[in-house]
Amino acid sequence: MTTVPSRPLQSSVAIEDVTSLKERSFGQRLLSSQPFWVTVALLIICVVMAWDQPEAFATADNFYNITRNFAFIGIMAVGMTAVILTGGIDLSVGSIMGLVGVVCGLVLHAEHYWAVAIAAGLLAGAAAGAVNGFLIAYVGLPAFVVTLGMLSVARSLAVVLSENRMIYEFGPWGETFNAIGGGSILGVANPAWALLVLALIFGFIFNFTAWGNYLYAIGSNETAARLTGVPVRRIKMQAYIVSGLTAALASVLTVGWQGSAINALGQGYELRVIASTVIGGADLMGGQGGAYGAVVGAALIEVIRNSLLMAGVDANWQGAFVGLFIVLAVLLQRIRGKRSA
Amino acid sequence: MALLELQGIAKHFGAIEALKGVDLSIDAGEVVGLMGDNGAGKSTLVRVIAGNFRPSEGQIRIAGKAKHFHNPVDARSEGIEVVYQDLALCDNLTAAANVFLGREIKRQVGPFRVLDYPAMYSRVAELFNELKSETRPRDLVKQMSGGQRQAVAIARTRLSNARIVLMDEPTAAISVRQVAEVLDLIRRLRDQGIAVMLISHRMPDVFSVCDRVVVMRRGTKVADKNVHETSPEEVTGLITGAIHTA
Ligand SMILES: Nc1ncnc2c1ncn2[C@@H]1O[C@H](COP(=O)(O)OP(=O)(O)OP(=O)(O)O)[C@@H](O)[C@H]1O
Numbered sequence A: 001m002t003t004v005p006s007r008p009l010q011s012s013v014a015i016e017d018v019t020s021l022k023e024r025s026f027g028q029r030l031l032s033s034q035p036f037w038v039t040v041a042l043l044i045i046c047v048v049m050a051w052d053q054p055e056a057f058a059t060a061d062n063f064y065n066i067t068r069n070f071a072f073i074g075i076m077a078v079g080m081t082a083v084i085l086t087g088g089i090d091l092s093v094g095s096i097m098g099l100v101g102v103v104c105g106l107v108l109h110a111e112h113y114w115a116v117a118i119a120a121g122l123l124a125g126a127a128a129g130a131v132n133g134f135l136i137a138y139v140g141l142p143a144f145v146v147t148l149g150m151l152s153v154a155r156s157l158a159v160v161l162s163e164n165r166m167i168y169e170f171g172p173w174g175e176t177f178n179a180i181g182g183g184s185i186l187g188v189a190n191p192a193w194a195l196l197v198l199a200l201i202f203g204f205i206f207n208f209t210a211w212g213n214y215l216y217a218i219g220s221n222e223t224a225a226r227l228t229g230v231p232v233r234r235i236k237m238q239a240y241i242v243s244g245l246t247a248a249l250a251s252v253l254t255v256g257w258q259g260s261a262i263n264a265l266g267q268g269y270e271l272r273v274i275a276s277t278v279i280g281g282a283d284l285m286g287g288q289g290g291a292y293g294a295v296v297g298a299a300l301i302e303v304i305r306n307s308l309l310m311a312g313v314d315a316n317w318q319g320a321f322v323g324l325f326i327v328l329a330v331l332l333q334r335i336r337g338k339r340s341a
Numbered sequence B: 001m002a003l004l005e006l007q008g009i010a011k012h013f014g015a016i017e018a019l020k021g022v023d024l025s026i027d028a029g030e031v032v033g034l035m036g037d038n039g040a041g042k043s044t045l046v047r048v049i050a051g052n053f054r055p056s057e058g059q060i061r062i063a064g065k066a067k068h069f070h071n072p073v074d075a076r077s078e079g080i081e082v083v084y085q086d087l088a089l090c091d092n093l094t095a096a097a098n099v100f101l102g103r104e105i106k107r108q109v110g111p112f113r114v115l116d117y118p119a120m121y122s123r124v125a126e127l128f129n130e131l132k133s134e135t136r137p138r139d140l141v142k143q144m145s146g147g148q149r150q151a152v153a154i155a156r157t158r159l160s161n162a163r164i165v166l167m168d169e170p171t172a173a174i175s176v177r178q179v180a181e182v183l184d185l186i187r188r189l190r191d192q193g194i195a196v197m198l199i200s201h202r203m204p205d206v207f208s209v210c211d212r213v214v215v216m217r218r219g220t221k222v223a224d225k226n227v228h229e230t231s232p233e234e235v236t237g238l239i240t241g242a243i244h245t246a
């Protein structure tokens, strides 16, 4: 995904006339964009499944389940995109989910207002992201190591805080809290609406704000970004806070949907989240990716999982498929990168 | 009073002494050529002036006032613009985004400050036109030729009202016609009273556009002469060390 709007500019006709020969058309750009092909793949799978299993796949119920299921991963993938654009990675999102879930559960259990529980959860996620970001951007430690450390620390905190028990007695405001994550509007699950709104917001931020532009700049040449006066460290730290916040939002919605908080929530999700962004066209080396790609990437993984289930394949194969896909997606990027270089 | 004055500038990288006691001054409207062999310390000197490196010793004065630059933004706010040797471009951004990186034009849309792409594209198209470069504002830098990349880096220095422009080998990768354009641009900058420091390995460029030529060898300044009082032969000798001082 590029920062280029598709509408051509009329005011600079003179220079455009001379040089329009090599200008790539919108169609060409579309054909070379990974999110486009992932969308095509997604549609093909849906059509094939709807034709093969009209009673099971092509139902309102199944649509409801699929969109809700990938919404959680998609929400985190949008935040992860901010981090990956800078050339970083956040391995701690699954553990942050666990920690945030426990925090929300405990606050509700202590009979506090539902909004207090959500605020406490988001704050916990932002704090974990801020610690990651500070160590990476200001201390200069590698993102891989810092977020791997946070993966362990946040999970351990979740276990300690929950005293290794499931929290399900949510107090007087539990019902409202559960309705937010578990409810639906117009036949679509709330988490899916949350994903839609979030993706629109971040699609806008990535493409139309200086902050979004700086993420791409840092990821494609950090030294150049620093030389030209981009506040590199601040932006990098903020990207990790965004990732922590989206993990927290996914957790708040999951806990509400399930009606209980367990400290194992989100275990292993980091790989699915990273896979979603990469399948959707984000480059792990930085500087490339987008909100839409993260969402279709997450959708593709979930639709394939759903299809496998319906085809009678053991659900435990999903891990193998996700792993295979992430490697394939990176391989595809390498091949395309070689061609355009 | 000189516009830019360096006094006793030294820069060490651990045991490496990249610069040793360099004194240099440039007046407004003056073009100074900086020459020297590979590793002589030219780029290091540029980076000290541009606020990328703090000098280990010495002082930088602008219009007589001592300045301490902590980062490139500080130097830019004093009117110092730089074309870096490696161009400092972000491959995944468009030409326009690169030119405006760090000082984007924004527009208020409701409560949001949004990038004003049309304004940036037309301004950058103007700059490329002025440089007579066939570079399209909306193309990704990744897909550009060496000359177009150089045009992007040079266009950056034209965004604001610069007082001092430092160019580190701006003509290294471009065609004969474009070299002439860059040299022309340097003359126009000079006519506007801007001080220019041109680093180049190309003797004819330096002698055609510069008022003065400064030669560096192994971190020290070995010559600082009016172009009319020296010759390409002498400068070559100074660069290689065949002539020691002049
Ligand atoms: N960041 C750095 N760390 C360590 N040493 C450096 C650094 N930057 C430059 N040097 C050293 O300083 C010396 C001068 O380098 P500089 O880049 O200034 O040379 P130059 O005159 O620009 O050469 P060229 O013509 O090849 O561009 C070299 O020996 C180089 O290895």
Ligand SMILES: [Mg+2]
Binding pocket: B042, B043, B044, B085, B168
């Ligand atoms: Mg150099």
